[in-house]
Amino acid sequence: xxxxxxxxxxxxxxxxxxxxxxxxxxxxxxxxxxxxxxxxxxxxxxxxxxxxxxxxxxxxxxxxxxxxxxxxxxxxxxxxxxxxxxxxxxxxxxxxxxxxxxxxxxxxxxxxxxxxxxxxxxxxxxxxxxxxxxxxxxxxxxxxxxxxxxxxxxxxxxxxxxxxxxxxxxxxxxxxxxxxxxxxxxxxxxxxxxxxxxxxxxxxxxxxxxxxxxxxxxxxxxxxxxxxxxxxxxxxxxxxxxxxxxxxxxxxxxxxxxxxxxxxxxxxxxxxxxxxxxxxxxxxxxxxxxxxxxxxxxx
Numbered sequence: 001x002x003x004x005x006x007x008x009x010x011x012x013x014x015x016x017x018x019x020x021x022x023x024x025x026x027x028x029x030x031x032x033x034x035x036x037x038x039x040x041x042x043x044x045x046x047x048x049x050x051x052x053x054x055x056x057x058x059x060x061x062x063x064x065x066x067x068x069x070x071x072x073x074x075x076x077x078x079x080x081x082x083x084x085x086x087x088x089x090x091x092x093x094x095x096x097x098x099x100x101x102x103x104x105x106x107x108x109x110x111x112x113x114x115x116x117x118x119x120x121x122x123x124x125x126x127x128x129x130x131x132x133x134x135x136x137x138x139x140x141x142x143x144x145x146x147x148x149x150x151x152x153x154x155x156x157x158x159x160x161x162x163x164x165x166x167x168x169x170x171x172x173x174x175x176x177x178x179x180x181x182x183x184x185x186x187x188x189x190x191x192x193x194x195x196x197x198x199x200x201x202x203x204x205x206x207x208x209x210x211x212x213x214x215x216x217x218x219x220x221x222x223x224x225x226x227x228x229x230x231x232x233x234x235x236x237x238x239x240x241x242x243x244x245x246x247x248x249x250x251x252x253x254x255x256x257x258x259x260x261x262x263x264x265x266x267x268x269x270x271x272x273x274x275x276x277x278x279x280x281x282x283x284x285x286x287x288x289x290x291x292x293x294x295x296x297x298x299x
Contacts, residue, residue, distance in 0.1 A: 009116045012052040053113045066100035095137040114150035125174040138167040229258045251276035
């Protein structure tokens with residue numbers, strides 16, 4: 001299905017944020033989608049990085065059918081820390097999401113929007129008006145061809161950990177010459193076959209980075225919000241101390257389980273979710289998980 005011939009690319013205005021958010025909410029469960037406050041923050045702090053795809057309406061008005069929004073980081077690669085803040089006048093553009101409304105997917109709009117985004121930013125870099133050097137994002141494996149088709153290079157697995165599936169970092173250099181050559185030289189080979197024609201288009205309905213990821217990483221990496229935990233091995237009777245009886249005598253985890261990696265502290269299992277199952281006795285090695293006593297408060 002062909003894209004609209006009258007498609008317009010333009011920066012998303014403040015009074016169009018609610019419409020952009022509606023597209024976000026259409027594509028994600030409420031608990032995973034970004035909220036209006038987050039959208040307003042991105043548009044206010046980095047308006048030149050919030051690009052929309054529009055179709056004209058009667059009376060000279062327009063309707064947004066897709067968008068890309070980003071913030072800035074001073075880091076050269078994406079980490080939990082670099083993705084959780086916006087640092088003005090920085091060199092790395094961190095894409096939060098590439099999103100198209102459901103009724104407009106499968107028409108090549110996301111690909112055109114992504115290429116337009118890169119083209120505009122590269123043109124501004126060449127004029128010397130902005131300090132941007134690269135655009136970076138993380139993606140699941142199945143979407144790598146989509147971004148490669150948009151000019152991005154796969155740099156391999158990201159150090160970001162969120163959910164059960166691995167993330168891969170992709171970047172596109174905005175400066176001509178040595179920077180681009182270096183990125184290509186250091187890039188990991190594509191994990192999937194080269195993309196031609198409509199292969200990337202077939203995945204267009206799912207090319208968004210899960211919106212809740214950025215908020216979750218922000219909460220996990222914020223030093224002021226990071227909870228203190230206890231190692232599982234510090235309990236005298238771990239299997240007794242960390243469980244509590246639930247319905248019909250079932251034992252569940254009494255506390256939140258936190259990621260034990262230094263500087264992370266992300267919740268990997270909420271309290272009351274994991275069920276204790278008794279099995280045949282055998283020798284085990286106790287793993288040092290962090291246990292957080294109490295509810296984790298949202299920032």
